[in-house]
Amino acid sequence: MGAQRLFILIAGLWVGSLLAVGYLVAPAIFSTMTDRQAAGMVAGSIFRIEAYLSLIVCIGLMVLANLLVNRGLHQFRIIRWILLAMLLCSIAAAFIFIPWMNSLRDDALLQGMPVMLSPSATLFGRLHGASSIFFMLQSILGIYLVWRLSDRQQ
Template sequence: MHVGAQRLFILVAGLWVGSILTVGYLVAPTIFGTLTDRQVAGMVAGSIFKVEAYLSTIVCIALMVLANLLVTRGLTQYRIIRLILLGMLLCSVAASFVFIPWMNTLRDQALLNGMPVMLSPSADLFGKLHGASSIVFMIQSALGIYLVWRLTKPNL
């Protein structure tokens, strides 16, 4: 039973971390490199990051539940995995419920006033939020890489 649960854990974690890295470091730059309208590119990328953040929150909670189950079944090496997942969960919750909604509100307010957010009075705040959310995303990415690295280590 432990081996099957561990393999499922590794598979889900690998796919999930792969999706985070793909969205952040392949899809988003491609969108901005392809679309000439930066406002449209930002809106498309923002929508994709929103879906990724919600998906990350759900998958992370599921993996934490599975990690807890594995720890209670004697696989104490999953204790450190739970801490990594907790860090990743904090990142995805911050993105899902703080950064993305706040940035979307600023963008929507600017559009209601007939201008892109980067030309609005909120441009400075939007830029700071974007920078902070990028840092949080990079932290989540690094934790994800470390998670997969730990999971693929023999004997964890």
């Protein structure tokens, strides 16, 4: 029972952090800062930290979910699939989208211009759109995860 409660607590805090960063913190940064380039760099740094945190938490929850399944809590089998999908979103963010966008931004800054005025602006915009879709998918999966965990029937 204690492991299951710990699982629910960690999952709730983690999903809450995803939602807070993506839908409260990032918009607040862009609405507060007048320099869009600097705001993007700050938001990108926060999303990078969130992606690494998500990797660690998700792997830990998957290990704990396996333990709970082995203890006979078979409702955590579907939870493992949700976590796997969320882990794939985190991997895509941490190791594909964020580094690629940072590289494009750094290259543009070396040329003395913001990334949105550089020749890479279109690619950067597409990567940003794709990463936003992955983040939204991860958010929806996270909400579904917490919803399933809150169901007493499971």
